[in-house]
Amino acid sequence: MSIVADNISLHLAGFDLLRNINLSIEAGHVSVLVGPNGAGKSSLVKVLTGELNPTQGTVWLNHRELSEWAIQDRANVLAVLPQHSELNFPFTANEVVSLGCIPHTTGYAVDQKIIADALQMVDASYLERRLYTQMSGGEKQRVQLARVLAQIWCPNSLGEQFLVLDEPTAAFDLAHQQMTLDIVKQFSQSGVGVLMVVHDLNLAARCADNLVVVNGGVIEAFGRPDKILTEQLVEKVFDVKATISRHPAANTPLVIT
Amino acid sequence: MRYLAAAKLVWCLALLLPAVAIVSLSIGTVSIPLTQIIQTLFATMGGGVENTQTSSIVLDIRLPRILLALLVGAVLAVLGTVMQGLFRNPLADPSLIGVSGGASVGASVVIVLVGGSVASPLAGLSLISFGAFIGGVISTLVVYRVATSGMGTSVTTMLLAGIAIGAIAGAFNSLLSYFSDNQMLRQISVWQMGNLGGANWLKVSIMLAVAAILAAVLPTQAKSLNALLLGESEARHLGVDVQKIKRKLIFLTALGVGVSVALAGLIGFVGLIIPHMVRLLIGPDHRWLVPATALAGASLLMIADSIARVVVLPAELPTGILTALLGAPFFIGLLIRQRGEF
Numbered sequence: 094m095s096i097v098a099d100n101i102s103l104h105l106a107g108f109d110l111l112r113n114i115n116l117s118i119e120a121g122h123v124s125v126l127v128g129p130n131g132a133g134k135s136s137l138v139k140v141l142t143g144e145l146n147p148t149q150g151t152v153w154l155n156h157r158e159l160s161e162w163a164i165q166d167r168a169n170v171l172a173v174l175p176q177h178s179e180l181n182f183p184f185t186a187n188e189v190v191s192l193g194c195i196p197h198t199t200g201y202a203v204d205q206k207i208i209a210d211a212l213q214m215v216d217a218s219y220l221e222r223r224l225y226t227q228m229s230g231g232e233k234q235r236v237q238l239a240r241v242l243a244q245i246w247c248p249n250s251l252g253e254q255f256l257v258l259d260e261p262t263a264a265f266d267l268a269h270q271q272m273t274l275d276i277v278k279q280f281s282q283s284g285v286g287v288l289m290v291v292h293d294l295n296l297a298a299r300c301a302d303n304l305v306v307v308n309g310g311v312i313e314a315f316g317r318p319d320k321i322l323t324e325q326l327v328e329k330v331f332d333v334k335a336t337i338s339r340h341p342a343a344n345t346p347l348v349i350t
Numbered sequence: 351m352r353y354l355a356a357a358k359l360v361w362c363l364a365l366l367l368p369a370v371a372i373v374s375l376s377i378g379t380v381s382i383p384l385t386q387i388i389q390t391l392f393a394t395m396g397g398g399v400e401n402t403q404t405s406s407i408v409l410d411i412r413l414p415r416i417l418l419a420l421l422v423g424a425v426l427a428v429l430g431t432v433m434q435g436l437f438r439n440p441l442a443d444p445s446l447i448g449v450s451g452g453a454s455v456g457a458s459v460v461i462v463l464v465g466g467s468v469a470s471p472l473a474g475l476s477l478i479s480f481g482a483f484i485g486g487v488i489s490t491l492v493v494y495r496v497a498t499s500g501m502g503t504s505v506t507t508m509l510l511a512g513i514a515i516g517a518i519a520g521a522f523n524s525l526l527s528y529f530s531d532n533q534m535l536r537q538i539s540v541w542q543m544g545n546l547g548g549a550n551w552l553k554v555s556i557m558l559a560v561a562a563i564l565a566a567v568l569p570t571q572a573k574s575l576n577a578l579l580l581g582e583s584e585a586r587h588l589g590v591d592v593q594k595i596k597r598k599l600i601f602l603t604a605l606g607v608g609v610s611v612a613l614a615g616l617i618g619f620v621g622l623i624i625p626h627m628v629r630l631l632i633g634p635d636h637r638w639l640v641p642a643t644a645l646a647g648a649s650l651l652m653i654a655d656s657i658a659r660v661v662v663l664p665a666e667l668p669t670g671i672l673t674a675l676l677g678a679p680f681f682i683g684l685l686i687r688q689r690g691e692f
Contacts, residue, residue, distance in 0.1 A: 164591055182440070192576055
């Protein structure tokens, strides 16, 4: 089971944002999307999650065309955390996470348990009754993360589930970045396919099973971080001279600039 | 933190509503004791009411007016809630989609070109009401068309188009006022102040039908409105068919506000202030906001209309003046109390 992009191109307002992209996001794996600003990462995420229709090509979700999924069914399989949140109404953290349970048919009691567990997982139990509008940026982002985790908390009969996170760690301190990596690992081990956009190459190298390097609307490189992450690639894609070493503990590639 | 538990507020408002209605029935040019009001109401329900002067004041004059106030207040407030949710903007108002502006042009056109006193095809409804309703529906359609493209309806564009249509409507109104004589001018301005004075059972029945439709549909949309507060793409990812919901809610708002304005004129502030006030008390969960704002709007408009009826006896004030005078200071008070929290 997977999300598959089959020869995707996206042409918007006179710009070629994506060109002939072929990509497979496998269930049970963590795929991390990296690339410079404006490379097309967010466009790719939007096409893969059905937010934008590709100009050409097809997206497949669990062997079925993405556009053919009933919107309610899709929500039970695919949870998406966007980069920015527009929410400016004073929901409590508990209520925000409960919105993630809207697609569920599990019933009130199960949902309450899921909400509490999801909040605990992102270290936000203490925010339960606090108002979203009064939280710090990092707190807001953790509550939103809990919301999308709650959405695909329980497996269901519709197929493998996928979690798409667009820059989930942007507002996080070190401890919560680490926490996010642990959560992502835990979900992928239980069979969820994870697609994540991350700017920090070292963070990406630490948690990615597959690294997807996007540049100028095409996929520049795809594969295991220790296979593809080279000094030439970093210089070519990011225009930065870097040395690639090894993480002393995790033995993953370490990009030093 | 929040001041009240949502369920508690809904229950309090539900108990307040009949109390306000009965007190409103008792006050007016002739003051009728509460016991007599209750007696008359029970007698009517039993079918055997004597035709006294009291019963005729209560049943033929005050009751339709109070019920119209109740229904119009509930409809305006609940549609304000819906619009604020749909636009994700606590300053939105049901008139934002152009319906009020269009309705006032429709009313003015009838008053100036046809003459407001011409008999209408349906006894009990003035021609002005038809003009207002048609004007409101046309302007909503224009705003909706302008904001809808192949990509769906943009609420930002709708908001801006609503403002533009409002400006055009204002200009047309001024133009019509400029060419009208003194009597027409007075009729136009009184209509725009909003008045429940012309209430009758036909108007109550029409309003009741609209309120019943809203009561049947809106509670089923509460969860989707909650999801919409997160943003449109987030709502889609949660399985909400955003475009379908927008179309449905805009249609219901045009219908509800269009009919309210046609029957009672422009009554401001109820649709803006009630949702905001209730949200400050119980938070933004639409499953509670929808019933709570409907009940609160109903009570507020009944209270405002009762005061309008008695404050300058033996004359009456237009109701719209009172809703603004009552609602706005209370709202400012709430804002001051909550200042620290924003």
